Amino acid sequence: MRIDLISIFPEFFDALDLSLIGRAQEDGLLDVRRHQLRDYAADRHRTVDSPPAGGGAGMVMKPEPWALALESVLSSRAAGTRPTLIIPTPSGEVLSQSLAHEFAAHEHLVFAPGRFEGIDERVAAWAEDHFEVRRVSIGDYVLNGGEAAVVVMVEAIARLVPGVIGNAESLTEESHADGLLEYPVYTKPADWRGLHVPEVLLSGDHARVSDWRRQKSEERTQRLRPDLWARRA
Ligand code: 6GU
Helix, strand or coil, X not given: CEEEEEECCHHHHHHHHCHHHHHHHHCCCCEEEEEXXXXXCCCCCCCCEECCCCCCCCCEECHHHHHHHHHHHHHCCCCCCCCEEEEEEEEEEECCHHHHHHHHCCCEEEECCCCCCCXXXXXXXXXXXXXXXXXXXXXXXXXXXXXXXXXHHXXXXXXXXXXXXXXXXXXXXXXXXXXXXCCCCCCCCCEECCEECXXXXXXXXHHHHHHHHHHHHHHHHHHHCHHHHHHHC
């Protein structure tokens, strides 16, 4: 999978070189490319923002640097492909495990995180001719910029790309895989500071362990996420 990240803070994405996502890049499963948006600005000061049309607080990202940066990405895409352009914004559709699975099946994702009050709306309209454009949020709260959301989205999506996670079984067991939260987990020692690993987990009875885990998943989901529970029942 190819991933392009365009930002005035490309260093923000250094975190993606760590851990599983970093390993997947070394292994050639992921081709992550970072771009400095200011490299596509026209003036000496590398300006990328300007006051909002109609007035009001803050600044808006100018369209031209974004168009030039996106055109540069397009010029290096695989022949005949139509990349997906993800615009992180609190006013987009909310990322979920099923949306992450959908994006993980795409060959080429491009992320355009804005700063300030956002990107001139015409960029998305123009981009429709070249990309599948999606506006995506990571939840109902506001961040200062889209970069942290991009790190979250890339981590959620990239781990679902075949081969990125060595033990694919962990993907079917984790929270949200089946609309439930994950059950609690324990390790050695069986008695730690007077707190005990549940007896059933030491029984060696796989059917009982599996029933117990299912029950804990359901209890936890009902208690902490009644919205998820209602959607599934
Ligand atoms: Cl994707 N961007 C920003 N700026 N704030 C957010 C968000 C994205 N998702 C939730 N809050």
